[in-house]
Amino acid sequence: ETARRVAHEMKNPLTPMRLAIAQLSRTGAGEHRETIEVLAAESDRLEQLAREFTEFGRLPEGPAAPVDFNELLSELTRTSLPTTMSARLQLDPTTPVLLGHYDPLRRAFSNILRNAVEACEQRGDLEITSAPDNGGGVRIEIRDHGPGVPREMIDRIFDPYFTGKEGGTGLGLAVVKQTIEMHGGSISLSETPG
Numbered sequence: 001e002t003a004r005r006v007a008h009e010m011k012n013p014l015t016p017m018r019l020a021i022a023q024l025s026r027t028g029a030g031e032h033r034e035t036i037e038v039l040a041a042e043s044d045r046l047e048q049l050a051r052e053f054t055e056f057g058r059l060p061e062g063p064a065a066p067v068d069f070n071e072l073l074s075e076l077t078r079t080s081l082p083t084t085m086s087a088r089l090q091l092d093p094t095t096p097v098l099l100g101h102y103d104p105l106r107r108a109f110s111n112i113l114r115n116a117v118e119a120c121e122q123r124g125d126l127e128i129t130s131a132p133d134n135g136g137g138v139r140i141e142i143r144d145h146g147p148g149v150p151r152e153m154i155d156r157i158f159d160p161y162f163t164g165k166e167g168g169t170g171l172g173l174a175v176v177k178q179t180i181e182m183h184g185g186s187i188s189l190s191e192t193p194g
Helices: 002-027 030-055 069-080 102-119 172-182
Strands: 065-067 085-091 098-100 124-133 137-143
Touching: 002 030, 065 102, 069 085, 069 102, 069 124, 069 137, 102 124, 102 137, 102 172
Parallel strands: 085 124
Antiparallel strands: 065 098, 124 137
């Protein structure tokens, strides 16, 4: 609740700031171009932080509906990956459709894919598999072949406000974990050989 209130308070001054920066950019103040670019970049970062604060701690709204994870993962790989990345999908057709909240789950898996793309510096392959899990659930694995997470960070990667990325808020993977757990699931990180 505190995070959402902070986000709301951040958005109020951000809107006129963004409009003022856009106006300055259009007027072409040559000698201040670098300063305007810094203001634009940092206000973008604040806006991202406000969005992540809004998501953190938010319970899914409305009734649960059937979620086809194979369809969700297929759509995300089609629409969310840069052209320099390829995805190998192994989606078991017997993967069950589960009741859940589509939008938060879509944001969670989109965030995981974005982290994988960033880890690979937007080049290489992702391997995405889905299969039925014991007890009627779904098991999804997403593998990238980036440098991996440093050992000292592995236990903290899903902690709120912990980040290893410059300019990161430390909320992205915390929201992912929260969303998965709200749906009765769990998430973990392990090394991918090679």
